[in-house]
Amino acid sequence: MKRPSSSGSLDALISICPPKEEKNSKNKQVYSREFQAMLDGLEEEDSLGEAGQATEKKRRLSIHQVKALEKNFEVENKLEPERKVKLAEELGLQPRQVAIWFQNRRARWKTKQLEKDYTILKANYDALKLDYNNLEQEKEALTAKLRELKAKLKEENSESSQSVKEDSPKVSQQTKDHDFCDNDDDSIGIVKEDCNVNAQLLISPASSSPFRFNGSSSCSDSSNHQWFQSFDSRMILGNMYHPQLVKVEEQCTFTAEESCNFFSVDQAPTLQWYFTGQ
DNA sequence: TTGTGTTTTATTGCCTCC
């Protein structure tokens, strides 16, 4: 027994021959109370040897005892000394047995609690993972869309520049003068006033958080990178969107020339395939 | 019936608190 130096030694001796307990919990359920009491009496006699000596045998608590202990555990999972003694008296157990039962019960409860916590954490993790996967898919879809748009833009640019060259070299020169991205500070000033884009972007319905961009974005900087940043910030703030998207867009780099042509005053209408007419 | 895995009861050793 634990701590034999203290009161444990007496408890140890007594607990070797615990009071009335059924040998088999099944018996308790099968027989009547009176008959069971008789059986218990016989068992108790059995547990004491012929000379009344204690035979060391571990015994399970009766269903009744366990139920009572469970009830008490529900009320308070720790035992004050008075409660322990009272409970022990009520159930015909040694206070030490009650204490041990509570101790073991607390250990079981803790294990179950850990399992519960693990289940909850795992569910959260799975949900997050699913969300992440959806975002990844969304990211890929957007990247593909961007690539497609860039290709179309390039195509349009090459076509229009060819036709302009053929029609009038003077107009071509004018276009060049107003070009947004000639790295000239003055030209940027012009673009600031004129460059205004109304775009509507529809994201695939498979998206976990489908959003609709309906933006009017003014170019405030010659850097295409920064333009995309402000563009995305609006989307994120307006749609509670995830930050990953910002990263995606930041990674999708237009070359300086591409972005310049994109916002060239003269070439704004070349995005007609992209606008919805709103 | 028996082997094996699980559950329950009890012990041990260490730690903290008063």
Place this chain on the structure above:
DNA sequence: GGAGGCAATAAAACACAA
């Protein structure tokens, strides 16, 4: 220093398939 809590573990009791 004693009381009590906890983790780890032993051992008995139990459940169950083969």
